[in-house]
Amino acid sequence: MLQRLYDWVDERLDITPLWRDIADHEVPEHVNPAHHFSAFVYCFGGLTFFIIVIQFLSGMFLTMYYVPDIVNAYESVKYLQGEVAFGMIVRGMHHWGASLVIVMVFLHTLRVFFTGAYKKPRELNWVVGVLMFFLLLGLGFTGYLLPWDMKAYFATVVGLQIAESVPVIGDLAKTLLAGDPEIIGAQTLTRFFAIHVFFLPGALLGLLAVHFIMIRRQGIAGPL
Amino acid sequence: MVSEKNHNVSRRQFLTYTLTGVGGFMAAGMILPMARFAIDPVLQSAGAGDMNAVADVSELTEEPQRFDFSYEQVDGWYTSEVTETAWIYQEGDNITALSPTCTHLGCTVNWNSNESYQNQFFCPCHGGRFEKNGTNVPGTPPTEPLHKYEIEVRDGTVYLGKANPQI
Numbered sequence: 001m002l003q004r005l006y007d008w009v010d011e012r013l014d015i016t017p018l019w020r021d022i023a024d025h026e027v028p029e030h031v032n033p034a035h036h037f038s039a040f041v042y043c044f045g046g047l048t049f050f051i052i053v054i055q056f057l058s059g060m061f062l063t064m065y066y067v068p069d070i071v072n073a074y075e076s077v078k079y080l081q082g083e084v085a086f087g088m089i090v091r092g093m094h095h096w097g098a099s100l101v102i103v104m105v106f107l108h109t110l111r112v113f114f115t116g117a118y119k120k121p122r123e124l125n126w127v128v129g130v131l132m133f134f135l136l137l138g139l140g141f142t143g144y145l146l147p148w149d150m151k152a153y154f155a156t157v158v159g160l161q162i163a164e165s166v167p168v169i170g171d172l173a174k175t176l177l178a179g180d181p182e183i184i185g186a187q188t189l190t191r192f193f194a195i196h197v198f199f200l201p202g203a204l205l206g207l208l209a210v211h212f213i214m215i216r217r218q219g220i221a222g223p224l
Numbered sequence: 225m226v227s228e229k230n231h232n233v234s235r236r237q238f239l240t241y242t243l244t245g246v247g248g249f250m251a252a253g254m255i256l257p258m259a260r261f262a263i264d265p266v267l268q269s270a271g272a273g274d275m276n277a278v279a280d281v282s283e284l285t286e287e288p289q290r291f292d293f294s295y296e297q298v299d300g301w302y303t304s305e306v307t308e309t310a311w312i313y314q315e316g317d318n319i320t321a322l323s324p325t326c327t328h329l330g331c332t333v334n335w336n337s338n339e340s341y342q343n344q345f346f347c348p349c350h351g352g353r354f355e356k357n358g359t360n361v362p363g364t365p366p367t368e369p370l371h372k373y374e375i376e377v378r379d380g381t382v383y384l385g386k387a388n389p390q391i
Binding site: 070071175176180181183186187 | 299
């Protein structure tokens with residue numbers, strides 16, 4: 001049944017080369033943990049992506065209950081975590097996943113560094129990777145405020161003070177982030193929400209695509 | 225009929241220029257409103273700092289006293305009443321109003337609250353201390369004096385504005 005459905009579509013749209021190009025390629029021996037167990041270090045990039053996918057999904061579902069408004073934000077988080085079935089699990093996925101992404105990115109970076117995979121011709125991919133690391137830090141920073149509890153609020157107070165301490169453009173950067181020169185309040189929360197949910201994930205998706213396309217173009221770096 | 229050769233700009237170039245120009249205008253037309261929308265908080269003129277009536281001059285002493293005052297804070301669409309505290313004292317004609325926010329990590333200082341440190345502001349969090357005029361005591365965590373409120377005295381009433389750093 002499924003096969004016939006696939007054939008029906010394939011006959012019309014010729015989709016086989018499409019997925020073959022993406023999925024049907026050999027994994028070199030030196031990156032395959034089935035051959036050398038130590039090659040598991042080559043999995044960290046994929047694991048990072050896997051967790052990012054979890055972050056995207058759990059985040060999408062969290063917004064079914066969350067409201068980015070200073071009156072209701074905390075209560076909505078409390079509700080979705082405490083009252084909604086599996087709320088604690090879904091929020092937990094997003095909460096712990098956020099830290100795990102950073103851990104995985106770090107391990108992935110170490111592997112790329114110590115195998116020298118960043119060297120010519122793959123320098124650009126390293127640069128894109130570092131940009132994505134900054135995006136992830138930004139996602140962590142903006143997401144941290146959203147529950148709008150004491151910890152979230154004061155972490156953001158400190159974070160914005162750090163932004164403010166930048167020479168010359170500090171005040172500007174802070175106002176731009178907080179939405180107000182002095183108050184960290186209603187406008188800050190909506191801004192951080194927009195940045196966390198739309199701007200940074202959008203940029204991240206774009207860079208992920210670039211990252212992966214470059215890998216397919218250049219292939220995985222050779223064995224040590 | 226002027227021949228093609230006499231034109232300085234070829235048809236192809238003309239098309240490229242006009243299409244790029246039109247495309248540029250269209251892109252700008254899309255991006256400009258959004259960019260202006262996003263940076264609005266930076267460009268909004270800072271409202272003239274409101275002064276709030278806090279105390280009567282007759283209440284003031286040479287000893288710093290605690291005065292709480294409330295005002296309406298407008299945060300975009302959200303208006304709320306905010307309460308702030310000032311430590312105010314008068315020496316001769318000079319009135320000084322200090323912010324109670326410790327310049328170390330933002331806890332709240334109190335005047336004369338620690339028996340070991342008479343006539344100083346003391347912060348319970350990390351033992352930060354300040355002299356009466358707000359100067360931080362060397363060797364304690366704070367790195368700058370307590371912030372000072374802008375002061376205005378009208379008809380025997382003390383009005384306070386924003387608290388600004390002393391240095």
